[in-house]
Amino acid sequence: MNEDRSLYPEHDENGKPIIDLESHKFLKLWQGPQHPGITGNMSLELTVSGDEIVESKTHVGYLHRGFEKLLERRLFVQCMPTSIRLCVAEPDPNEYIVSTAVEELGGIEIPDNAKWLRMLSLEMARLQVLLRGVPGQAGTFALGLGYQWGNYLRDLILDSFEELTGGRVYHMYIIPGGVRGNLPEGFKGRMLEKLKLIDEFVVKIDKLIFQNVVFESRAKGLGHIPKEWVDKYGVYGPAARASGVMRDVRKTNPYLNYDQLDFEPHVTTEGDVYARSVVRYNDLQMTVDMIRQILDKMPDGGDIRAQTPNVLHWKIPKGETYVKCESSRGEYGMYFVTDGSDKPRRAHLKGPSYTHANALLDKLLINANIADTAAIMVSLATCPPEIER
Amino acid sequence: MNIKKLLTPFTAWGNVTKDPVTIKDPLNERPGADRYRGFHRNDVEACVGCGSCEDICENEAIDLMPAKDTKDGDSGLRPMIDYGRCCWCALCVDVCTTNSLTLSNEYTWISTDPEDFRYIPGIDKKEWDNNNDKGWKKPEPNYEFYPLKRIQPSHLSPEDRSDSFIEMMHGYSKDQAMQEADRCVECGICTATCPAHMGIPEYIKAIRNDDLEEGLRILYDTNPLPEICGRICTHKCETVCTIGHKGDPLSIRWLKRYIADQNPSERYKKILETENLVSKGKKVAIIGAGPSGLSAAHYLVQMGYEVKIFEKLAAAGGMMRYGIPSYRLPYDQIDKDIDYILSLGVDIQYNINVGNGEGEISLETLGNDYDAVFSGTGLHLGRSTGIPGSDNKHVYASPDLLRWIVEGKEFEVPENVVVIGGGNVAMDITRSMARLQMKKYGKVGVITTALEGEDKMPADREEIDEGREEGCIINPGWAPKSVEIDSNGVPTGLNVVKCHSLFDSEGRFNPQTDEDNKEFWPGTMIIESIGQGMDISYLDGKYKDQLEFGPRGRVQTDEYYQTGLPWLFMGGDIIKGPDVITGIATGHKAAVGIDRMLNPEF
């Protein structure tokens, strides 16, 4: 078909496409709620012309459990088991932001040892996400092999989580006041062995994905986010850095002991799926390096938790705060309001998917191919639970 | 097209010759990690069923079910886990007051019956019960969900208090009380052990909420003498406090005192809503204005009875006033509690003895004039050891001396005193004599002994420690043999021999001594403080046959302290105890019994 596709559909004077379904030139297509582009459930209501998308609308609500409202009924310590379920794939940032918000409003200073342990668990969480996410990007183009390899290594990191925290997926490790355990014996050595395997994996992945003509030809130029959109649409983390804007809370607003680590988040300017893959590929290597630095610099044992008031009736004076950290997807924050009682008045989770997968995705999908929706969604690391909470 | 990039991915074929990484038999080859949070285990012998696990469980997965015998400090309940709700967060483990609850690292379990997945760990036996070293335990170090260290109120230093009868313990400040109250987990295990079943978690919560008026109302529900009990209660509640399993038990007594201290007596009637009590016209007589009598009077007058107390001495309070030194319980605090009870309309006649002698009022008269009589006459007679020389006039009984100190009666304070006895009363007289000696001579010369060894002494630990701080020599584990008396008839000291054990193998009182290991302790005054006896001679006469007497001459009563004479109720130390809080409890229950008898419609 050599026709100039930009002619379809025609646009009215406001720039809106004129879509007349009766004309049989357009088709409504539902993708989801089981969608290969996401962990979780979400639907895309696409209007296509041929195999090209002319209009997209996201539909969420398949995972709504009312977490924010549930937190309003829970003691501060009871918020933890609920809040970690806000994001299945990477629960640790939830633990961190809720705990930190409680500590900040409750006036608790945590021990230095606990700060390092928190950083370790946060970086391990990022690592396990990226081990699946980086090759997973290729998986959306049916290049599934790297994903299999990545999943094996991710399992090894989950084993480490199991050793450190007692849980594989929901770790319940960071808790108001500190963390729930020092490193088990021999943990460092085993972790460093696993990091060596990941180093090998990083080389193999490069050959498999980035030295791959299929991936390159499909990912380059796809889902382009111009630099100006970063602020306008609220683009965070790796996606923003792929469009030439430095966005990394660890660097801009250092929390815990991140200012003591040596790291430089990768920034590139192309702004397409390929660029985002490269940024996250660099993040993966950077995370491995950061875990090595953390293991090297952290103290050998020590206090794990500051004494809080009795958690069964800990009341926090009226106040509000916004605590954020860098998740693998970008800025991840908790707006927390207390009212003097033993339960939060309001807890609002702000995850990057909210802006990525709503207004921005609708925009990015226009003129994309039906087969490319998954790739674009994965490149934005969409996580529906943090949209509907 | 870039040929290199077309071919490079095919390097993945290099993996064809490598072994797969899959675990072939995960059920056997892959146990949970050492910290893995699997199914619950509970050491049911260590668990006391406090229910903190149930409180913290955000999923409401835990129920408390009867599983063991209920006894002091142990509710007999044990947690039952519903695995349909549990999310394995293990907060229940971290909050556990006894560290009995843990999670095993077992994560595989198959059953076709869903009801199986609701069980009481430790009671319903599971194969992972014995796998104690693996799984989730409360993290270490310094990881506590509630502070374990007690907040100590300030007190006078030994130097400042050793010659003074000024109250030595200062009350809690607001901050201190709030911090101490914060440590409570509200299990209520203490409530049943308290003889009066005070609403302890509730009034501690009132302190946390800074609602001390509500706190006072809760106190008066069960105890009309909170200023007094807030200072000298034997605080059995603190011995069973669940926080005491891992740390210091809550300072329940000082918290109670804090509530009472902070409420001014002028506001009591308003707070307690007792400004307009209505009389029902029936009359009750009470013999003795001690804890039990005052307690009975308080609850009876609240129920609408006309109450009159007959008191032998010149002031009300009984042993609380005449037996407890004022450095522990100042008189103005006794007055605060008692004046409130009297202000409710309780009539009191002082200096009148109930008995059959001249100038005394007889029990028969009371029985005729009143609809019911409550007697709480207490234990005022000192018991004697009966050792040679103990009949000397310089050998005293502690209740007499303590009363003389209160009454301000003059008596000789010698430089050296020997006290026989290891209970709280012995400590009271020891420390009172030490103060008098300090005033007179500038030094302390008291030596106190007890049959019991150091760790078995019945006195409160803090009493012993504080006595020693004040310069008293407390030397337990000796049996008195004889009082040495010189030619003038004045004692020169006490002969003692080492005492090894008090009870024989069958549990009978049978002290074993080592006659070769003996000492002589000089002292010109010997004080016996080995327990007190009662004087119930007022029962003699026509009623005696209608009463039943039990061991140690105590009158037998039913659970409402009603005797064989339907109109006669008895309580306090002569029936139960002895201690103040038991006296209060008996008085309260007897008041209920009297009301049930006089107003059977309820």
Next chain:
Amino acid sequence: MQKGINNLIEKFGASDLVERRSGLSFITVDQTKAVAAITHLKDIDGYTVLSFITAADWIEDGKMQLTYMLNNPAEVAEIAIRVMLERKKEAGESMETIHHLWPNAKKWQQELKEMYGVDFPTSPGVNDSFILEGWDDMPPNRRDFDTKQYAEDTFFPRGGRVTHDPATYMREQLDPKDPQYYTKKKKKDINS
């Protein structure tokens, strides 16, 4: 003080400033001036990122708080604009839209309409359902919506569960004739 705060106070009469920590301030702006203040922050003071819009329900004060979290990436600073709306008993508070400043604002506004009942007239799709489907009860994030009651009415809890309060159970076991309840009942009787 953070960039922009002075302007907010002087030009827009902002009040109740709380500087939570370096680079994070909370400040209240009157409802009528809020959009102008936000526009000013975005266009003049460099607060170019809208982090989120959300609400907090102060039912006892009769206020519905809207919080606009604005981020200035260059200065590494955040300002949260609080707007205290008069809370209505049956929902339906109203606020001006800011979707013209940030296109994604329409989603938060749509969500606030659905979950809190705060309307943003002229915001695109504000009346479309966002998360809920076929919801006919009050907006569920309002404080007076009882989630537990809703769950109990809607779902079927597993039967046969009982529990015991340790304090009550122990008293029943150790002292069945506890005088307390009796006295309490009596006391009530006298006062009535």
